Amino acid sequence: MHYLLAALLSFASLSFALPVNNIEERASCYEVDGVGTFTNHASYDFSTLQSLPLPDGLYISQDPPIAASGQAQYARQSLASNVDIANGYLEIKVPGSQDPSSDILTYGEVHTAADVLYGSVRTYAILSNEAGTCQGMFFYKSDTQEIDIEFLSDPQSTAQDGVPALHYTNQHAAGQPTTTSYTPPPSDYDTSVVEYKIDWTKDYTAFYVNGVLQEMYTQNVPTVAGTWLWNNWANGDPTWSTGPPVEDSVMRIQRIEMYFNSTAGTSC
Numbered sequence: 001m002h003y004l005l006a007a008l009l010s011f012a013s014l015s016f017a018l019p020v021n022n023i024e025e026r027a028s029c030y031e032v033d034g035v036g037t038f039t040n041h042a043s044y045d046f047s048t049l050q051s052l053p054l055p056d057g058l059y060i061s062q063d064p065p066i067a068a069s070g071q072a073q074y075a076r077q078s079l080a081s082n083v084d085i086a087n088g089y090l091e092i093k094v095p096g097s098q099d100p101s102s103d104i105l106t107y108g109e110v111h112t113a114a115d116v117l118y119g120s121v122r123t124y125a126i127l128s129n130e131a132g133t134c135q136g137m138f139f140y141k142s143d144t145q146e147i148d149i150e151f152l153s154d155p156q157s158t159a160q161d162g163v164p165a166l167h168y169t170n171q172h173a174a175g176q177p178t179t180t181s182y183t184p185p186p187s188d189y190d191t192s193v194v195e196y197k198i199d200w201t202k203d204y205t206a207f208y209v210n211g212v213l214q215e216m217y218t219q220n221v222p223t224v225a226g227t228w229l230w231n232n233w234a235n236g237d238p239t240w241s242t243g244p245p246v247e248d249s250v251m252r253i254q255r256i257e258m259y260f261n262s263t264a265g266t267s268c
């Protein structure tokens with residue numbers, strides 16, 4: 001059956017032209033135009049949900065504190081209280097008014113099971129412009145098996161040139177060349193739903209915003225299965241997230257579409 005993904009959507013509120021993605025469903029597999037074939041499709045539409053719990057396949061992270069290291073100024077910890085479904089969105093928050101001198105900074109994070117091995121993952125989100133957080137949509141297995149789209153909201157972060165910016169990275173192992181770059185976000189990133197997409201095959205990673213290619217890497221491409229995550233956090237690192245934010249920072253995810261393979265290795 002041929003159909004346009006865009007035709008499935010009825011987003012009266014969207015103010016941008018939805019990118020057209022040709023998806024062909026084939027004997028329990030999904031062929032994503034220009035990327036490849038995937039055995040799994042997960043679709044999470046938060047605009048149809050009233051409240052928690054998260055839909056099957058997504059989990060709220062509740063991990064032990066991560067100590068401050070490197071240039072991080074403060075420890076941080078993911079708490080379930082910083083994740084909600086409300087107003088048609090999955091809301092992932094760094095609360096404002098946290099006192100970093102006496103508290104561990106809390107943040108929110110949502111993740112999939114740890115068996116994603118290649119995929120085309122689209123996140124439809126309104127990001128927060130509150131300065132001082134890192135809003136991530138990413139793949140993680142280890143610090144050298146990681147693919148990131150990360151938004152740094154603080155123009156003063158030394159990772160960028162005085163503007164809030166989207167960063168695209170394959171994390172590298174020691175001795176390997178770095179694969180990281182950044183662009184400004186769309187002008188309406190904090191008021192409109194924007195599509196952020198990562199394509200990951202064994203040959204490359206590609207990063208798209210509203211269907212427009214921003215970066216592509218053939219080096220440091222992860223080779224093992226791991227987890228897809230969405231988070232919003234701060235640890236005071238002047239070279240990265242900065243923060244904590246003064247007011248609440250709320251990343252609003254309207255929808256997630258994932259076409260992916262897993263370690264189960266189903267054939268098409």
Ligand SMILES: *[C@@H]1O[C@H](CO)[C@@H](O)[C@H](O)[C@H]1NC(C)=O
Pocket residue numbers: 035036037038039118119200201202261265266267268
């Ligand atoms: C995903 O798995 C299917 C079935 O094994 C395979 O045919 C396909 O090439 C895989 N896709 C990618 C992008 O590696």
